[in-house]
Amino acid sequence: MKATSLNHVSVHADDLDASAAFYREFFGMTELPTPDFDYPVRWLRLGALQVHLFQRATPAPEHHHFAVNVDDYEAAFLDAKRRGILDGGPRALPDGSVQLYIRDPSGNRVELDWPDRSTLDPEVFGKLPVVPGDPRATLYLDR
Numbered sequence: 001m002k003a004t005s006l007n008h009v010s011v012h013a014d015d016l017d018a019s020a021a022f023y024r025e026f027f028g029m030t031e032l033p034t035p036d037f038d039y040p041v042r043w044l045r046l047g048a049l050q051v052h053l054f055q056r057a058t059p060a061p062e063h064h065h066f067a068v069n070v071d072d073y074e075a076a077f078l079d080a081k082r083r084g085i086l087d088g089g090p091r092a093l094p095d096g097s098v099q100l101y102i103r104d105p106s107g108n109r110v111e112l113d114w115p116d117r118s119t120l121d122p123e124v125f126g127k128l129p130v131v132p133g134d135p136r137a138t139l140y141l142d143r
Contacts (some may be wrong), residue, residue, distance in 0.1 A: 008043075008050035009066045012058060014106040016042050022105050027068065028080065060107040065077050067111035067139070073098065074092045074124050076112055092128040095138040115140050 013019035020042045023029045029044040029051065040055040046068065070076045080102045082087050087109060089100030098114040114120065118129055 006049060008052050010052040010054055011066070011104070011108050012060045012106055013042075013053040013055050016040050016053055016055050018105045023051060023053070026076075026083075027070070041074065062110075063109060065101065065109035065111050067099070067113050069115075073114040074121060077124065079095070080112075090120075090125055090128055092130045093137065093139065094131065094133050094135040095140075097139045098128065099139070113139050119124050 011019075023044050024031070029045065029046050032043040032045055032050065034041055036041045037054075042053040044051045044053070051066075051117050067122060077090065077100065080100070084102075085102045087101040087103045090098050091100070092098050096115075096117050098117045098120065100112050102112065104110060120128075
């Protein structure tokens with residue numbers, strides 16, 4: 001037996017309405033029909049995958065995160081700056097990809113990834129710091 005793909009990630013939410021609104025507005029996710037579990041949940045579509053929000057009396061982990069690609073990195077960066085939710089980055093990885101972190105309304109960390117720093121406007125992003133390491137290390141296995 002081996003795993004074949006990722007199906008969904010589950011993310012803590014203090015307030016399901018606020019969190020669902022954030023993921024819909026910031027990322028353009030759409031809500032899906034949700035089963036009735038023993039605790040409040042909301043499911044959202046992210047491409048062919050899902051993000052499940054669940055409300056429980058537990059805090060969000062400080063450094064656990066999931067990562068998403070976006071179709072307009074500059075717009076995402078500027079919107080995150082405007083909202084005051086940046087939590088590190090942007091920074092380039094040895095292969096030229098770029099990552100930054102944001103925090104959702106419940107404090108969950110979400111990584112935003114971009115495949116090629118050379119396509120980003122230096123007037124917006126400045127000179128990106130580069131994380132040292134093996135240049136073969138990559139977020140994008142399909143290139």
